[in-house]
Amino acid sequence: MSETTYRVGERATTKAEPSNFEPDPFKRARPPEPLQFEVNLVAQAHSKQQKTGTVSVNIPGFSPLKLYCDEQPPVGDDQAPPPLAYFCAGIGFCLMTHLTDIYTARKIEITSLRLEQRVRFKTNLSHMRDHGHTTQGETELVETHVIIDSPEPSARIQELLDEAEGACMAHFALRNPIPWSTRLVHNGDETVNRSGNTA
Numbered sequence: 001m002s003e004t005t006y007r008v009g010e011r012a013t014t015k016a017e018p019s020n021f022e023p024d025p026f027k028r029a030r031p032p033e034p035l036q037f038e039v040n041l042v043a044q045a046h047s048k049q050q051k052t053g054t055v056s057v058n059i060p061g062f063s064p065l066k067l068y069c070d071e072q073p074p075v076g077d078d079q080a081p082p083p084l085a086y087f088c089a090g091i092g093f094c095l096m097t098h099l100t101d102i103y104t105a106r107k108i109e110i111t112s113l114r115l116e117q118r119v120r121f122k123t124n125l126s127h128m129r130d131h132g133h134t135t136q137g138e139t140e141l142v143e144t145h146v147i148i149d150s151p152e153p154s155a156r157i158q159e160l161l162d163e164a165e166g167a168c169m170a171h172f173a174l175r176n177p178i179p180w181s182t183r184l185v186h187n188g189d190e191t192v193n194r195s196g197n198t199a
Contacts, residue, residue: 006080008081009066011063012064012065012066013064014054014064015054016056016064017054018040018042020185023038023056024058025058026058026059026060037059038058039056039058040055041055042054043069048070048076049076050068050070050076050077050079050080052068053069068080069082069083088117088119091117091142092115092117092144095146095164095165095170095171098163098165098167098168099161099164106160108152108156108157110149110152111149111151112148113146113147114146114147115145115146115147117144120141122137122138122140123135123137146161148160179195180195182195
């Protein structure tokens with residue numbers, strides 16, 4: 001691969017095929033029931049920090065996606081975005097999807113829509129591990145600026161943002177404790193199975 005090649009993703013030929021859980025089939029909802037769906041990822045580590053992953057949305061019509069991921073030198077080769085770039089972009093793009101969908105459905109006149117976002121992180125990865133400490137990291141801040149030009153009244157644009165934030169599943173995950181679980185399978189044996197924020 002040339003030094004100028006920077007790989008992000010491409011349409012995959014097959015869906016993500018996990019071996020440790022069975023992806024749920026998509027079920028159509030009848031109003032007023034909410035639509036439930038899932039996104040599945042199967043990722044593989046390669047040399048140094050290079051990783052590939054296949055991502056599938058179980059809603060019919062969504063093509064599976066192959067993503068590339070890397071880190072900067074010296075730990076990586078800077079041939080693809082780092083994982084936190086995808087994380088941050090997903091937060092912003094998800095909110096923009098809901099803003100666009102809502103103003104289209106509500107026939108709200110928008111001249112331009114732009115989103116600017118800052119996500120601040122903290123880690124001791126770069127120095128403390130060399131001194132015998134375990135690696136720790138935190139997300140400290142998610143700051144979102146929604147810039148809208150519109151002839152609509154200010155109150156209507158505020159309602160648009162309120163509804164979009166309420167509809168955005170990524171922002172929900174940022175603002176609310178959600179159930180999580182982690183399993184470790186070592187040489188075929190489950191050695192860790194922990195979870196939190198369960199109801």
